[in-house]
Amino acid sequence: xxxxxxxxxxxxxxxxxxxxxxxxxxxxxxxxxxxxxxxxxxxxxxxxxxxxxxxxxxxxxxxxxxxxxxxxxxxxxxxxxxxxxxxxxxxxxxxxxxxxxxxxxxxxxxxxxxxxxxxxxxxxxxxxxxxxxxxxxxxxxxxxxx
Numbered sequence: 001x002x003x004x005x006x007x008x009x010x011x012x013x014x015x016x017x018x019x020x021x022x023x024x025x026x027x028x029x030x031x032x033x034x035x036x037x038x039x040x041x042x043x044x045x046x047x048x049x050x051x052x053x054x055x056x057x058x059x060x061x062x063x064x065x066x067x068x069x070x071x072x073x074x075x076x077x078x079x080x081x082x083x084x085x086x087x088x089x090x091x092x093x094x095x096x097x098x099x100x101x102x103x104x105x106x107x108x109x110x111x112x113x114x115x116x117x118x119x120x121x122x123x124x125x126x127x128x129x130x131x132x133x134x135x136x137x138x139x140x141x142x143x144x145x146x
Contacts (some may be wrong), residue, residue: 001116004104005127011138013093016101017071019134020089021045030133032056033126051076063087082110101134103127 009016019025026034033055040050045065046131054060055093066086067075085107092100105123107116116123 001112001120002104002106004102005057006100006102007135008098008100008134009052009138010092010098012097013091013099014071015138016099016134018100019138020074020091021068023051025137026053026130029137030130033129033133036060038099039045045074060100061124079109080107080111080115083107083112083115084109085096089105101131103131 009042019029021044024037024039026037034053035056036052036054038052039136040052040062041048043049045051046068047065048098051063051065052060052061061080063076063078065074065076067073072091075086077084077086079085085105088102088106090102090104092102094100105127
């Protein structure tokens with residue numbers, strides 16, 4: 001099962017990429033979907049890096065980075081029971097000062113169908129909320145430049 005949300009953001013793609021990799025800021029960008037972030041490995045995010053994420057009404061989970069293709073693609077994954085959850089961030093430059101941000105969540109494995117039916121609307125809402133947080137951060141006055 002897969003959910004996806006795309007939003008155009010008035011910011012250079014490089015700024016959106018920098019915000020995407022600043023996972024420590026996720027609770028500020030999207031406080032209703034992220035409660036706490038703990039980096040488990042030093043240095044820049046790269047395949048194999050792990051991050052413990054606490055989300056409201058959920059147990060903390062460790063997400064492992066599986067792909068980073070600067071400045072356009074970031075993928076990390078975790079498990080929920082026997083299901084595998086993969087979150088993908090894709091950034092497409094639209095012009096020098098605008099980018100398209102696509103956030104996707106895919107569930108596979110045993111239990112994915114049931115989990116998707118139970119929480120699919122929540123997953124869709126979380127993706128939209130997080131994307132709106134990136135837009136708000138990056139389009140606000142004084143947004144950091146990459």
